Amino acid sequence: MSKLLKVGAAATAALLSLGLAACGGGDDADSGSGSSATVSDADVTAALEKGGNLTVWAWEPTLKNVVTEFQKKYPNVKVDLVNAGTGNDQYTALQNAVAAGKGIPDVAQIEYYALPQFALGKSLTDLSGFGAESLKADFAPGPWNSVHSGNVAYGLPMDSGPMALYYNKNVFDKYGIKVPTTWDEYLDAARKLHKADPKAYITNxxxxxxxxxxxxxxAGGKPYTVDGTNVTINFSDEGSQKFVKVWQTLISEKLLAPISSWSDQWFQGMQNDTIATIATGAWMPANFVSSAPSASGKWRVADMPQWTAGQNASAENGGSALSLMNKGLNNNQALAYGFVKFANDGDGVQIRVDGGAFPATTKQLSDPKFLGTEFKYFGGQKANEIFAKSSQNVVTGWTYLPFQVYSNSIFNDTAGKAYVSGTTLADGLKAWQDQSAKYGNEQGFTVK
Amino acid sequence: MAVSQPAVARRRRSWRGWQFVGPFMLIFALVFLAPIVYSIYLSLYRNQLIGGNSFVGFDNYQRLLQDSQFWESFGRVAIFLVVQVPIMLFLALVVALAIDSGRLYGKAFFRVSIFLPYAVPAVVATLMWGFIYGDQFGLVGNINETFNVSLPNPLSPHLALASIGNIVTWEFVGYNMLIFYSALRVIPGSLYESASLDGAGQFRIITAIKLPAIRGALVIATIFSIIGSFQLFTEPVILQPLAPNAITTYFTPNLYAYQLSFSGQQYNYAATVAIVMGLITMVIAYVVQLRGNRER
Structure with a gap:
């Protein structure tokens, strides 16, 4: 009998792994009814005093300090901060938890591009009942718009990622190359650099x-438009084409290091002078400090190169919110909101800024002390001035797809082909467009 | 009395047999039949972000028939099956015969070291090979740099499948060798003696005695390998971050089902993929078994 049970248990385990597809369940439709129960500030304060447990899924490194301070201030609350993976890995885990209806965290970090998908899937709590709208003035307009889906806030902005060009000054000085201010100059710099040192690349x-x-x-492209369930995807617009033209040249002339971002090689490349620039969000400095420590002093920050000389256009890259999940593990939304507010609007903001994060709150963004911060890693440069300027120059009118998480997951199947075969980037993007549209239609959207 | 007793027993239904089989049947139904039935049930529905859950009959199956990504992934594992499995089984057979011949010095060491890769978890093995394959910072990259050559990137779209085949062969040659070797060990030694008395050489002994005697083991190993090929998953998943543009999200049918389910939230269609792949695997394995038995 015991042997039989053992066999049975083994078989169950085997089948559970085989039958993962089966755990979707048919009752997704009614999970989370977008609860907009009214929770007043007094309720939140009471919940914080009373205490309880909270499970938070996030990968933002500075949140650890926030949790420590939060627990000091509210000793009855115990926060379990879980790193369930970065970006897509965490979304997969989160979607599985939601589908299973079990083990859902109370609070989750969700990037702005992914927020509409989770809001649409009714996984996130509508924060209007918590009085979130009254906090509008506290946040920069870009991130504040990004936490909204429809007219409803589904989270509070945690950080933002206005883009800047990080460059290795040593490399540029060594070969006498001018730091590019336009993407055409960037292309020239890429050629010069790779010619001077075949091991060095302008970027990866x-x-x-x-x-x-x-x-x-x-570049001013607007490939996505979303109007309710009517969606268009079009990568043949002017802005997209500007990007394609420059990037296709970089690919064709093999001027890009074939190294994936966030890999060990990536951080090695920053430190051994083989990667000369990285164009990315303002949240990057903390990663430089923690993962590329030996390059301290070599790197600097510059404005994004422009598509048209003399302009000041910028964009957001990354940035995320903390959202309340429906059906969270501890079922204590007042407490969860208390934590999110502390971390993203209250004392937590300064703690994270001190840890190197880039805030989304107007108070910090306009604080002379914040702007005047000298970054030791960037040779004492006041990098926040550049980020803050970039934040103000973000091109308006951009939207992501309501199924951007899935769409991004098939990018390498389609557009990625341009990096490893004869497919052009334009054709690759067209394939991405078609595959994304196909998925959208399957999910009940009208995609054109 | 002595006469009526069996008559009573015959009339009353005996539950004794069911008491023995019952616990097994219960667990069998719970862990084998229920998931299959549930998967079939799932495959008849479609759950959309907009519009919710609805019964769609055989729509998912119809879609699968026209799904070029699914058939591409199926074609890929079919090629893998046709090329990798024979190579692996042939190597395993040669090694098993060599060890069994008794002419090998250090037989035990040889046997253990060939079997060792099977004891390495597939994830670890694949990571290890991933480092070897790296043409930037891996062994291939180092070779290129040291000898100033340019080996083709093993993880480029053209070579990725072959590179995975190499890993799988490395992992499973030892396992199959052990199956063959244990089948060879049960052949009575007297057969060899009489064969050599009749003047048969080693080659003749292999073709006339050893191979026919282990036909059953060959068939079993082939069936396992077929199932393994169709279920190819771990190796491509681990290599994907190293070669995201070469190993697509629909590289193998299992990977495709995983992607549909976990990135696409299309559990229903993923269930359909799983069922159809299960059926195809069953049919092919059955055909192989039938052939294996017929020629016996």
């Missing part, structure tokens, strides 16, 4: 959906 890229969309955003 193996096909990154988030980077590509941000670049198109900066």
């Amino acid at each position: 890229d193996t096909g990154d959906a988030g980077f590509t969309t941000s670049m198109i955003w900066q």
Whole structure:
């Protein structure tokens, strides 16, 4: 009997793993009824005093300090901060938890591009009942718009990622190359650098959906439009084409290091002078400090190169919110909101800024002390001035797809082909467009 | 009395057999039949972000028939099956015969070291090979740099499948060798003696005695390998971050089902993929078994 049970248990385990597809369940439709119960500030304060447990899924490194301070201030609350993976990995885990209806965290970090998808899936709590709208003035307009889906706030902005060009000053000085101010100059710099040192590349890229969309955003492209369930995807617009033209040249002339971002090689490349620039969000400095420590002093920050000389256009790359999940583990939304407010609007903001994060709150963004911060890593440069300027110059009118998480997951299947075969980037993006549209239609959207 | 007793027993239904089989049947139904039935149930529905859940009959199956990504992934594992499995089984057979021949010095060491890769978890093995394959910072890159050559990137779109085949062969040659070797060990030694008395050489002994005797083991190993090929998943998943543009999200049918389910939230269609792949695997394995038995 015991042997039989053992066999049975083994078989169950085997089948559970085989039958993962089965755990979707048919009752997704009614999970989370977008609860907009009214929770007053007094309720939140009471919940904080009373205490309880909270499970938070986030990968933002500075949140650890916030949790420590939060627990000091509210000793009855115990926060379990879980790193369930960065970006897409966490979304997969989160979607599984939501589908299973079990083990859902109370609070989750969700990037702005992914927020509409989770809001639409009714996984996130509508914060209007918590009086979130009254906080509007506290946040920069870009991030504040990004936490809204429809007219409803589904989270509070945690950080933002206005783009800047990080460059290795040593490399540029060594070969006497001028730091590019336009993308055409960037292309020239890429050629000069790679010619001077065949091991050095202007930047790395193996096909990154988030980077590509941000670049198109900066170029003024608007490939996505969303009106309710009517969606259009079109990568043949002018802005997209500007990006394609420059990037295709970089790919064709093999001027991009075939190194994926966030890999060990990436951080090695920053430190051994083989990657000369990185165009990315203002949240990057903390990662430089923690993962490329030996390059301290070599790197500087500059404005994004422009598509048209003399302009000041910028875009957002990354940035995320903390959202309340429906059906969270501890079922204590007043407490969860208390934590989110502390971290993103209250004392937590300064704690994170001190840890190197880039805030989304107007108070910090206009604080002379914040702007005047000298970054030791960037040779004492006041980098926040550049980020804050970039934040003000973000091109308006950009939207992500309501199924951007899925769409990004198939970027390498389609557009990625341009990096490893004869497919052109334009054709690759067209394939991405078609595959994304196909998925959208399957999910009940009308995609054109 | 002595006469009526069996008559009573015959009339009353005996539950004794069911008491023995019952616990098994219960667990069997729970862990084998229920998931299959549930998957079939799922495959008849479609759950959309907009519009919710609805019964769609055989729509998912119809879609699968026209799904070029699914058939591309199926074609890929079919090629893998046709090329990798024979190579692996042939190597395993040669090694098993060599060890069994008794002419090998250090037989035990040889046997253990060939079997060792099977004891390495597939994830670890794949990571290890991933480092070897790296043409930037891996062994291939180092070779290129040291000898100033340019080896083709093993993780480029053209070579990725072959590179995975190499990993799988490395992992499973030892396992199959052990199956063959244990089948060879049960052949009575007297057969060899009489064969050599009749003047048969080693080659003749292999073709006339050893191979026919282990046909059953060959068939079993082939069936396992077929199932393994169709279920190819771990190796491509681990290599994907290293070669995101070469190993697509629909590289193998299992990977495709995983992507549909976990990135696309299309559980229903993923269930359809799983069922159809299960059926195809069953049919092919059955055909192989039938052939294997017929020629016996």
